[in-house]
Each structure stands twice: as structure tokens, then as C-alpha cells.
Amino acid sequence: MKRHHLCIAFAAVISAGAARAETDSSLQSIEQYREALRDGNPAELFEAQGEEIWKTPAGPKNVSLEQCDLGLGAGVVKGAFAQLPRWFKDTDRVQDTESRLLTCKEKLQGVDIKAIIKAPFGSPEKDEMNALVTYISGASKDMPVKVSLAHPKEQAMFNLGRRMFYFEAGPHDFSCATCHGQSGARIRLQELPDLTIGKGAGVAWTSWPAYRVSSGQMWSMQWRLADCFRQQRFPEPNYTSDVTVALSMFMAAMANDAKLDTPGIKR
Amino acid sequence: MPNPMKIRAASKDGVTEVKVLMNHEMETGFRKDSSGAPIPAWFITDVVAKLNGKEVMQAQWGASVSKNPYLAFKIKGGAAGDKVSVTWTDSKGETRTDEATVS
Amino acid sequence: MMLASQDRRGFLRHTGLFGLAISALTFLPRMAHAAWNKPAFDAKTMADAYKAMGVENPTASADVTLVASDIAENGAVVPVQAISKIPNTTQISFLVEKNPNMLAAAFDIGPDMLADVTTRIKMGQTSNVIALVKADGKYFTAAKEIKVTLGGCGG
Numbered sequence: 001m002k003r004h005h006l007c008i009a010f011a012a013v014i015s016a017g018a019a020r021a022e023t024d025s026s027l028q029s030i031e032q033y034r035e036a037l038r039d040g041n042p043a044e045l046f047e048a049q050g051e052e053i054w055k056t057p058a059g060p061k062n063v064s065l066e067q068c069d070l071g072l073g074a075g076v077v078k079g080a081f082a083q084l085p086r087w088f089k090d091t092d093r094v095q096d097t098e099s100r101l102l103t104c105k106e107k108l109q110g111v112d113i114k115a116i117i118k119a120p121f122g123s124p125e126k127d128e129m130n131a132l133v134t135y136i137s138g139a140s141k142d143m144p145v146k147v148s149l150a151h152p153k154e155q156a157m158f159n160l161g162r163r164m165f166y167f168e169a170g171p172h173d174f175s176c177a178t179c180h181g182q183s184g185a186r187i188r189l190q191e192l193p194d195l196t197i198g199k200g201a202g203v204a205w206t207s208w209p210a211y212r213v214s215s216g217q218m219w220s221m222q223w224r225l226a227d228c229f230r231q232q233r234f235p236e237p238n239y240t241s242d243v244t245v246a247l248s249m250f251m252a253a254m255a256n257d258a259k260l261d262t263p264g265i266k267r
Numbered sequence: 268m269p270n271p272m273k274i275r276a277a278s279k280d281g282v283t284e285v286k287v288l289m290n291h292e293m294e295t296g297f298r299k300d301s302s303g304a305p306i307p308a309w310f311i312t313d314v315v316a317k318l319n320g321k322e323v324m325q326a327q328w329g330a331s332v333s334k335n336p337y338l339a340f341k342i343k344g345g346a347a348g349d350k351v352s353v354t355w356t357d358s359k360g361e362t363r364t365d366e367a368t369v370s
Numbered sequence: 371m372m373l374a375s376q377d378r379r380g381f382l383r384h385t386g387l388f389g390l391a392i393s394a395l396t397f398l399p400r401m402a403h404a405a406w407n408k409p410a411f412d413a414k415t416m417a418d419a420y421k422a423m424g425v426e427n428p429t430a431s432a433d434v435t436l437v438a439s440d441i442a443e444n445g446a447v448v449p450v451q452a453i454s455k456i457p458n459t460t461q462i463s464f465l466v467e468k469n470p471n472m473l474a475a476a477f478d479i480g481p482d483m484l485a486d487v488t489t490r491i492k493m494g495q496t497s498n499v500i501a502l503v504k505a506d507g508k509y510f511t512a513a514k515e516i517k518v519t520l521g522g523c524g525g
């Protein structure tokens with residue numbers, strides 16, 4: 001907990017002035033470090049696992065996910081991630097990758113998805129989801145983000161996400177915008193992307209899911225958002241609930257045209 | 268059975284560069300679990316690489332090689348179509364071998 | 371730390387590495403597999419690590435290059451590369467001065483290999499990292515301080 005109090009304290013501090021030059025050279029060195037990690041991202045191991053899970057029959061109906069429709073037709077994985085979240089006719093909902101995967105698991109495989117939703121992050125159930133998302137995201141690598149707001153429900157989801165982004169709550173009156181609503185802010189040496197502009201949203205959205213070197217875990221955007229909620233002292237949102245999809249919709253639409261570098265790697 | 272490795276091998280100007288990602292926890296033995304009990308050490312101790320069945324590299328590792336280890340090395344010679352295999356053995360005696368074709 | 375309660379023979383018997391070593395000697399006479407150097411990996415000082423590795427009088431050499439960033443954003447994963455231009459290089463090792471155990475990895479460089487290896491290591495804190503090269507029975511080093519930063523909230 002101590003660490004996260006520090007985070008909040010630091011979030012309010014924006015570097016300036018005398019420390020600037022030193023900071024720039026430090027950031028340069030950090031960039032060198034990140035570059036060295038990019039070649040040989042352990043996320044590739046999770047991609048391979050995800051692909052195997054996708055193709056392996058499972059659930060009460062003992063079928064694979066290969067007929068899952070991620071928005072581009074049954075079984076089409078390539079390019080699907082670049083256009084998610086999106087509205088789906090069969091569910092009449094706007095869904096992100098994980099929400100859609102749950103639909104497929106329920107409908108195609110007959111899986112009871114409540115157990116997956118309830119399982120904590122880091123559990124085998126969630127690890128499987130994260131591997132699937134990693135595989136699906138890898139099949140859109142280098143493609144531009146192309147999220148549509150054409151359907152009224154897509155626009156409504158974007159609006160909800162924007163509202164949530166600026167919504168101040170919790171014991172510290174925190175919002176997402178507190179950390180991610182200005183340019184040039186950092187927590188220690190981690191730059192905080194400004195999600196209110198296309199550039200910042202682009203940098204953020206196109207780098208998740210990501211392999212976290214600190215824990216050696218693969219984190220999906222759902223996990224990232226749940227942890228942001230925790231850091232803001234908000235109650236944990238339900239996995240794949242509308243509010244989480246809405247925040248993704250807000251970020252993804254802001255990131256439109258940015259090139260996906262998925263799966264990513266982070267400290 | 269341990270999860271597979273990811274091996275890339277590419278030949279250029281008479282040198283084959285091999286890049287390997289391995290699935291392994293690489294537990295140091297210094298960490299504790301959520302109940303405070305120490306997590307026993309568990310890590311890859313030995314790595315062997317072969318080109319077309321002939322051994323070219325061997326390594327000994329300790330627990331301070333990072334989780335999900337990455338390894339890159341360069342072999343003299345080798346050409347597209349050659350086979351590179353990598354085998355690791357860990358402190359529990361588990362082992363895994365994977366192979367890739369040089370591109 | 372690791373396997374402290376077991377002696378080397380017990381460790382070998384337990385893991386089956388003993389059998390592996392024997393079969394390797396039988397079928398691969400080209401490169402003898404050295405047994406895992408437990409004393410070297412367990413050593414808690416540089417002097418003990420060097421002693422267990424048989425290192426005497428290591429000298430700094432401009433022909434050994436240690437490639438690493440000045441700062442590691444996270445000590446759990448620190449990329450390091452060592453390149454030796456010294457002829458007849460037969461081994462490259464990575465050591466971290468301020469880790470609980472210094473020796474991280476030792477690579478035997480066979481005649482079919484270039485003396486150029488890259489891996490990723492854990493660092494508990496800011497420390498000198500040493501690339502140790504063995505060539506013609508002599509030892510050469512390159513050292514670099516790598517700063518390990520405190521993590522922020524993360525990505």
C-alpha cells in the first residue's frame with residue numbers, strides 16, 4: 001500500500017526546471033533499455049499459448065474457439081483487434097476483445113463464464129483469457145487502430161467512457177484525468193500518457209496487452225483498468241462490465257489511426 | 268510438460284544468429300508467497316544448443332537469470348534450412364527441447 | 371540459497387542430471403559437459419565466486435565489451451550483452467557485484483561460436499555488472515555500472 005501512496009504523491013509532481021536536463025538523459029537511457037527488451041518480448045510465449053488455446057476443443061461442448069466471430073466474421077482473427085471494441089448484432093452490445101471472447105466461450109463452448117468473470121487476475125482462468133487476448137492482439141500487429149463510432153451504441157459507449165475518464169470519486173477525489181489528462185507528466189521515470197489527445201491515447205492503447213517485466217505476467221487492458229481503479233481507490237469494476245468497455249472505447253477511438261505495437265512490453 | 272520455447276534463427280553473412288525465449292519461472296528462492304512461506308528455488312541450470320545435431324554452445328545458469336529467459340548467440344556458419352535445437356534442464360530435473368529451422 | 375540443504379551428489383541423483391552428464395559424455399565426446407558449478411553460483415562474495423570458477427588475476431580489457439543501458443527501468447529484467455575480441459575466448463560469464471549471489475550465467479564458447487552472447491538478468495539494486503572472459507586460460511573483464519530505478523505505478 002505504501003508504494004501506491006507514493007505513486008499518488010508523485011503523480012501530483014510534474015518535473016520542471018533544473019532537473020530537466022538530467023531527466024532527459026535518464027529518459028534516453030530508459031528508452032535504450034526498452035529498445036533492448038523489444039527484440040525478444042516474452043509476450044511471444046503467451047501469443048503461442050493463446051493460439052493453442054484458441055484452436056483446442058474445450059468446454060462442455062468440446063469445441064474450439066475457431067468459429068468465434070470477433071467482428072470480421074466467424075473465425076477471422078487477423079485485423080479483428082484493430083477494430084475492437086465494436087457493436088455486435090447478436091448480443092446488441094458494444095464489446096471489447098475479452099467481453100467478446102466470453103460470449104464465444106459461452107455460446108460456442110457452453111462454458112459457464114461467471115466463474116471466469118469472478119476469478120481473480122493471476123488465476124488460471126484469467127491467465128487463459130490473457131493468453132487469448134495476446135494471440136488476438138498479435139494478429140493485428142502493425143495495423144492502424146480503426147474503431148467505429150457509427151452505431152449509436154458505439155457513440156454512447158464512447159460518451160460513457162469519456163464521462164468515466166473525468167469522473168472524480170473515491171477518498172482522494174481521483175479521476176483517470178488526474179494522471180492522464182495532461183502532457184509531460186511522469187511518475188518517477190514513467191511518462192504518463194495524456195489520454196485526452198490522440199498522440200497519448202495512441203501510445204497507450206497500441207501497447208496493450210503487455211508483458212510486465214516487473215511481475216513476468218501478461219496484462220490485458222481489462223487488468224490494466226482494474227488496477228487503475230484500485231490505484232484511484234475505486235471499487236474494482238466487474239470484469240468486462242460496460243464501464244470497462246466504455247473506457248476502452250474512449251481510448252481506442254482517441255487512438256484511431258495509431259499503429260498497433262501489440263503485444264507490448266512494459267516495466 | 269514445460270511449455271515450448273520460441274526459437275528464431277537467421278543466417279546472414281556466414282553467421283547464424285539464434286534468439287531464444289524460454290518459458291520458466293526462474294524462482295530465486297528468496298521470495299515469499301502470500302502466506303509468508305518461502306518459495307523454493309526453481310530455475311534453469313543448464314542450456315545446450317546444437318546446429319544440425321552438433322553441439323555448439325552450452326551454458327550454466329543461476330537463479331538470477333530473469334523469468335521467462337531470453338538468450339541470443341551467434342554461430343559461425345549455418346545456412347537457411349539448417350536445424351537449430353535448444354535444450355534446457357532445470358533444478359527439478361525437468362527438461363525441454365525445441366527446434367527451429369534457420370531462415 | 372538454492373539447494374543449500376542438498377550436497378552436489380544428492381542434487382545430481384535427485385534431478386537425474388548425473389545420468390544426463392554420463393550420456394552426454396558417451397555420445398558427445400566433442401564437448402565435455404562440466405557439472406553445474408554449485409560453489410560458484412552459491413558464492414556470496416566476488417572473491418569466492420572467482421575462486422570457485424578458478425579465476426586468477428582478472429584484468430580489465432578494452433577487447434571485452436559489455437553492452438547494457440545505463441539505467442534499467444526494472445531490476446527484474448536487465449538486458450546484457452558481452453562481446454569478446456580476444457582470440458581463443460572459451461567462456462563468457464556475467465556477474466553482478468551487489469546481488470546476493472554474484473554469478474548469473476556462464477557460457478562456454480565452442481569453436482563454432484562467436485564470442486558474443488546476450489541474455490537478461492535480475493539485479494537487486496544499482497550495481498557494477500561484470501563481463502568475465504576466459505581466453506587461453508587467462509581472465510579478462512569489462513565492467514559497467516547499471517542503475518536500477520524504483521518502479522512507478524507501471525505502464
